[in-house]
Amino acid sequence: MRPAHPVARWLLLTAVSLGAASVPLIVLFVRSSGRFFFLDDKQAQYAAAYHYIGNELTQGHLPVLVPWMGTSANLLLDPQYGLLNPVFWVQNIAFAQFSDLAIGSFAMAVGYLVLLAAGAVAWLVRLNARGWWPAVGGFAAAFSGYLVWWVGPSWHPGLASVAFLPWIGWALSARRPGAWNALALTAATFACLAAGWPFTAISAGALVLSNIVESFINDRRRDALVVALATAAGAALAAPTVLFTASALDWTVRQGSVSNDAFLVPNLADVLNTAMATAGANINSFGKTVVTVPIMLAGGLTLALIPLLAVPTRWWRVRGAITLTGTLLALLVLTQSASAVGPLRWPFRYLGPWQVVLAVALVAALAVWGVRLTRARVAVSAGLLLAAAYVTVSRTPQDVLTHVVSLVVVSATVLLLVLVREALRALVILAGGVLILVWASVVHPANVDLPDWGMPTEVASYQQPLGAGAERSLVLYPAFIDYGAAAAEGVYLGQNYLLSPARSGLGYTSVGQRQLVADMCTATHGWTCPAAVDFLASTEPTTGQVWAALLGADTIVAHNFFVPALQEKLPQWVVAQTSGDFTVLKLADGSDQPGRVTYSPPGMQIEGLDVGELTQTYQVDSSAGGTIAFADVYWPGYEATFNGQPIPVTPLADALVSVTLPARSGTLEIVYHPAGLGPSLVSSVVGLLLAAAAAVVAARMRRRGLSPSADTLDEMPQGAGA
Known part of the structure; x- marks a missing residue:
């Protein structure tokens, strides 16, 4: 042989x-x-x-x-x-x-x-x-x-x-x-x-x-x-x-003794x-x-x-x-x-x-x-x-x-x-x-x-998300619902929004950001719980804004399990559409913030010049200065310059990217350089x-x-x- x-x-x-x-x-x-x-x-x-x-x-x-x-x-x-x-x-x-x-x-x-x-x-x-x-x-x-x-x-x-x-x-x-x-x-x-x-x-x-x-x-x-x-x-x-x-382990859920x-x-x-x-x-x-x-x-x-x-x-x-x-x-x-x-x-x-x-x-x-x-x-x-x-x-x-x-x-x-x-x-x-x-x-x-969660197998099936494909959206669903039926209505499990023109604002990976996962009580596959509604309706003290706004959730696509609490605690989000077990709520006045900015102080004018995945550039005009918050989840490696001078990037409530600007006009640049680049090259x-x-x-x-x-x-x- x-x-x-x-x-x-x-x-x-x-x-x-x-x-x-x-x-x-x-x-x-x-x-x-x-x-x-x-x-x-x-x-x-x-x-x-x-x-x-x-x-x-x-x-x-x-x-x-x-x-x-x-x-x-x-x-x-x-x-x-x-x-x-x-x-x-x-x-x-x-x-x-x-x-x-x-x-x-x-x-x-x-x-x-x-x-x-x-x-x-x-x-x-x-x-x-x-x-x-x-x-x-x-x-x-x-x-x-x-x-x-x-x-x-x-x-x-x-x-x-x-x-x-x-x-x-x-x-x-x-x-x-x-x-x-x-x-x-x-x-x-x-x-x-x-x-x-x-x-x-x-x-x-x-x-x-x-x-x-x-x-x-x-x-x-x-x-x-x-x-x-x-x-x-x-x-x-x-x-x-x-x-x-x-390099970012302290900010992930992958910790513990x-x-x-x-x-x-x-x-x-x-x-x-x-x-x-x-x-x-x-x-x-x-x-x-x-x-x-x-x-x-x-x-x-x-x-x-x-x-x-x-x-x-x-x-x-x-x-x-x-x-x-x-x-x-x-x-x-x-x-x-x-x-x-x-x-x-x-x-x-x-x-x-x-x-x-x-x-x-x-x-x-x-x-x-x-x-x-x-x-x-x-x-x-x-x-x-x-x-x-x-x-x-x-x-x-x-x-x-x-x-x-x-x-x-x-x-x-x-x-x-x-x-x-x-x-x-x-x-x-x-x-x-x-x-x-x-x-x-x-x-x-x-x-x-x-x-078998019942997700569609054809990639084309993910092209019609509920909520008209809003990018600034947040999708809320509880554990162990009929996800196949949800997908038929345009609501997708976990990371499947990557196949869609919409984004979920939540998603699921094995390495989630510790603070936001805890705040949103996010579990396996992006499931969440009633405490998430309480968090979204709570006010962040530095900005005075509710967290739903800071996360950029102009549109909330929620399972009907969450809708009564959302209507009670976030009345500025109104019902725009219903579909089976899900309801679409939209911010009544919408958001006028550019790019991924979700908060700027009153009187500050911001114009998005170039907003990409890793780099964001804005023209800022402000006589008083103040804190700007972004929808970007904070990870070590974010850096910022204002008129070419480095300024600190601060994790807002240990969850989101924020910077504090001086009282003058100029160009703001936010860049994500992943922590660990130097050791990786070595x-x-x-x-x-x-x-x-x-x-x-x-x-x-x-x-x-x-x-x-x-x-x-x-x-x-x-x-x-x-």
């Missing part, structure tokens, strides 16, 4: 892996009407943001700020949007070519799954896994489990980052790393970290550190030097994607039980919630097969053994973290990287060491299999048929694995994996824990220097033969010393 060239073999095995996965993916696409990868957060923010950014990039514009989107206006500060990530530039430009968001989301997710599968295959080929085993690893790592049923449909940055994790493993597994391998390790590290998903970044760190430990244990310290230089280079090049956020409310903190028994292949393995977070996540078959055989593996006595001398084992143990511990560790929330998000590494580790061991049967080993294997089945059934007893079918398939696969000859074992697991994944696709055409330069150093060191070591060829998986005799 070995083509003459390693690349040809990799391509063949990847094609087999993708061919096996195509059947269940087609079933998922048909069963979900194409919406499988268009759910929850992707439907509320990521798809719209990626499409908008892609269109802007196509026009040669990097959209750092989107005026009138309120707390969600600063796209640069959310690293998950990838404004500084060339991989996401390509992704977003390609995604913007789709007129259907669901179809585009499906294609985008499958693209990253293909990349992940190809990386897992390449990793196993480099570890010298024999026969068809790498194809099994590619299939098991990418096309099932937590990544497909949870991360892919909702948290796209998680999938985009995990897709590069196997490529880091591939680069780490080079027997004689040269300059190109060092640069490939830098590139894979950058792509993994720049996707903005911290859980994969930490997982990549565990992978690299485990590899460095392996190099020291096996007297390959020079390899460790190259790895350290190359991965540090990738991390430094990716750092700007988070340095801007870090270590705390634990048990939400999405999986029980250890349940994490281990994801190694049991069922169509509905469950992660139980201490009674708080139960998350149904279909998982992989090849990795799912772990519990049953570990007792049967013929592990060599000197297993730690095998290239990759310590790397894989150390990473698995580290990720297992991380799944038991507190529910909030600073800005990191919900440790069950480590399950994606854990399952990928688990699949690669198991397949690598099976490919070389094989199995060794004794009565004691078989008894332990059967006991673990039954224990895992018991835990699974006890979690969701209402789904017994699914668990019984899965147990039968797993048991039959394990039995065939030990009965058939070695050359057919990989194909047995692959066939079982396809069967279990098709079954899961039929039974679970969508993750029941991920909501980090980029350091990254390039480290990458060059890694390439030079690796090239010299390769020429001088200083990188010894240690044991690899197929160089250890099967069952040696077992």
Whole structure:
């Protein structure tokens, strides 16, 4: 089965892996009407943001700020949007070519799954896994489990980052790393970290550190030097994607100390039980919630097969053994973290990287060491299999048929694995994996824990917003209404106003401005509460204006739940239009302020000269001076000059941009220079220097033969010393 060239073999095995996965993916696409990868957060923010950014990039514009989107206006500060990530530039430009968001989301997710599968295959080929085993690893790592049923449909940055994790493993597994391998390790590290998903970044760190430990244990310290230089280079090049956020962290909602409310903190028994292949393995977070996540078959055989593996006595001398084992143990511990560790929330998000590494580790061991049967080993294997089945059934007893079918398939696969000859074992697991994944696709055409908000899929459907497309608007809606019906009326969830000619004045990102989010009691996907009306009607003491006016909300589009309170507390906003569950209220006299100015003192004359996203220029005529307020949400990095002289920019009530002018006429310029620009430039330069150093060191070591060829998986005799 070995083509003459390693690349040809990799391509063949990847094609087999993708061919096996195509059947269940087609079933998922048909069963979900194409919406499988268009759910929850992707439907509320990521798809719209990626499409908008892609269109802007196509026009040669990097959209750092989107005026009138309120707390969600600063796209640069959310690293998950990838404004500084060339991989996401390509992704977003390609995604913007789709007129259907669901179809585009499906294609985008499958693209990253293909990349992940190809990386897992390449990793196993480099570890010298024999026969068809790498194809099994590619299939098991990418096309099932937590990544497909949870991360892919909702948290796209998680999938985009995990897709590069196997490529880091591939680069780490080079027997004689040269300059190109060092640069490939830098590139894979950058792509993994720049996707903005911290859980994969930490997982990549565990992978690299485990590899460095392996190099020291096996007297390959020079390899460790190259790895350290190359991965540090990738991390430094990716750092700007988070340095801007870090520079403004005190102003974001991403704060807090270590705390634990048990939400999405999986029980250890349940994490281990994801190694049991069922169509509905469950992660139980201490009674708080139960998350149904279909998982992989090849990795799912772990519990049953570990007792049967013929592990060599000197297993730690095998290239990759310590790397894989150390990473698995580290990720297992991380799944038991507190529910909030600073800005990191919900440790069950480590399950994606854990399952990928688990699949690669198991397949690598099976490919070389094989199995060794004794009565004691078989008894332990059967006991673990039954224990895992018991835990699974006890979690969701209402789904017994699914668990019984899965147990039968797993048991039959394990039995065939030990009965058939070695050359057919990989194909047995692959066939079982396809069967279990098709079954899961039929039974679970969508993750029941991920909501479909009912947003339209056609981009053209967002062109008729309620309120006649007013730019200076504010949209208020409570949690858990019928968002599909709201969209039909022209009111869109979260960041979907980026697809519309209107702006919501609110929106939703994962990195909201702390004070305004609190004032407006903004929650997930832009939901708000009755306290928001109280805030909008309250008077800001410096300006004497109500907050609705300071936010520039000449038009308020509100769910009828809020309308009685709005009419009572903001009588100057009158009903202009009603549509189903929503009402449009407009400021009776309108606003005569130019640009994004929302308040100026009496007698001050202001003319907008050039009002852009990052720079605003106004001509001001005032004999008394005073404070001017803007609708721009305050972030560190705003600067102002008056007649060319710097003046302070003050956060009005810690929420909005404001300046205080002297008593004279002149030109006012407000500019946003994102905080963190200097450190980001330094980090980029350091990254390039480290990458060059890694390439030079690796090239010299390769020429001088200083990188010894240690044991690899197929160089250890099967069952040696077992």
